[in-house]
Amino acid sequence: MTRKQILKALETDVLHAGSVLLGAHLVRGARRARIVEVEAYRAEDDAGSHAHRGRTKRNDVMFGRAGIAYVYFNYGVHWMLNVTAHPEGRAAALLVRAAEPLEGLDEMFARRPRAKRPEDLLSGPGKLASAFDITGGDYGVDLFDPKSELRVEPGKTVTNVVRDVRIGLAKGRGEELPWRFVDGDALRWISKGLSASAFSQEERA
DNA sequence: CCTACGATTCACT
DNA sequence: GTGAATCGTAGGC
Numbered sequence: 001m002t003r004k005q006i007l008k009a010l011e012t013d014v015l016h017a018g019s020v021l022l023g024a025h026l027v028r029g030a031r032r033a034r035i036v037e038v039e040a041y042r043a044e045d046d047a048g049s050h051a052h053r054g055r056t057k058r059n060d061v062m063f064g065r066a067g068i069a070y071v072y073f074n075y076g077v078h079w080m081l082n083v084t085a086h087p088e089g090r091a092a093a094l095l096v097r098a099a100e101p102l103e104g105l106d107e108m109f110a111r112r113p114r115a116k117r118p119e120d121l122l123s124g125p126g127k128l129a130s131a132f133d134i135t136g137g138d139y140g141v142d143l144f145d146p147k148s149e150l151r152v153e154p155g156k157t158v159t160n161v162v163r164d165v166r167i168g169l170a171k172g173r174g175e176e177l178p179w180r181f182v183d184g185d186a187l188r189w190i191s192k193g194l195s196a197s198a199f200s201q202e203e204r205a
Numbered sequence: 206c207c208t209a210c211g212a213t214t215c216a217c218t
Numbered sequence: 219g220t221g222a223a224t225c226g227t228a229g230g231c
Contacts, residue, residue, distance in 0.1 A: 039212070048212070058227065075213050076224030082212085095212055114215075126213050168212050191213095207231080218220080 001157045007144055010066035014040045014085035014092035018181035019201060021083065021094055022158040028132050028150045031104035033122055035096055035155075036186040039166045040179040041082070043091040048166065048173035051091035062091040067144040067152075071129075071136060078126030081134050083143055083152065097125045097167070097180075100189040108132075124191040160184035164198040167191070 001020065009020040018040045026033050041049040043062075050059045050072070061070045062084055070082035070093050082093040099122040101108055108121045108131040115121050115131075122128040129135075134150065143152045162184040169175040182190055184200065 041212075050212080053228080056228080072212090073226065074211055076211090076226075078213050080212065097212085124213070166212070170211085173212090207229105209229095210225105210227095214223090216220105216222085 001154050003144055003154050006152070006154060007067050010083065010085040010094075011087055014042055014094060015179065017085050018094060018179065019158065019161040021096075021152075022161060022181055022183050023155040025102070025153040025155045026096065026099055026128075026132065026150075027153055029104065029107070031107050031132060032102045033099035033128075033132075034102055034186075035099045035152075036183040037096075037098035037190045038083075038181050039095045039097055040085075040181070041093050041095065042086070046174050046177070048169045048175065048177075049091070049093075051093075055091070059091065061140050062093050064088055067142060069134075069138050069141040069143050069150065071134060071139045073136065074126075079129040079134050079136070080125045081129050081132075081138070095125060096128060098123050098189055098191045099128055100186055101131075119188060123189060158183045158185075159202075161201040162194065162198055163201050163204070164194050 009017040024035050043051040051062045055063050061068050066085050068084040070084050081096045085092040101121050111131050121131050162182045163178045164180040166180050
């Protein structure tokens with residue numbers, strides 16, 4: 001999978017892109033991690049999406065081109081990293097929920113003093129953001145520009161894609177949609193265990 | 206203007 | 219399992 005192919009998938013369909021983004025690397029300086037869990041959000045038909053009720057100052061980049069960092073602050077505590085999808089005007093994004101740390105673990109541990117094991121570093125969107133120093137300052141960054149300090153690089157394609165319902169959404173916000181994408185061979189690194197409704201994407205395809 | 210609450214994490218019972 | 223932390227934003231008045 002090349003950088004161009006990932007971008008193409010992002011531009012085409014956020015749901016397809018969910019499985020394509022798995023396996024790609026998130027990089028910042030010496031820190032590198034392999035993305036193992038994402039969730040798709042779109043707009044008109046997705047009540048759980050920040051873009052559902054139209055364009056605002058916060059969600060602005062979701063309406064822009066694909067491959068851009070949409071970063072927002074939640075619960076007054078945590079930053080969350082998303083990768084935008086779809087062409088200009090059609091809002092969508094993938095929330096990066098978990099990753100497997102590959103390099104620069106010492107720096108990640110330094111940013112997350114409470115973490116005891118490598119599994120505690122990136123196993124959740126808030127954890128991942130703090131381990132990578134992701135804040136509002138990264139809002140709008142082009143993640144597919146090799147010159148960007150924070151960026152996404154191609155990795156090995158994930159073949160065992162598991163689909164599940166999204167996490168943390170209130171009732172009526174699309175909590176039943178199977179738009180959570182997980183690397184089935186990397187369950188050790190994900191944010192939460194799979195639900196009873198999880199299924200292998202290949203089987204159901 | 207004012208209030209409720211969220212795409213979460215962590216400590217504690 | 220439950221609740222606190224902590225604040226920008228959306229949505230209602």
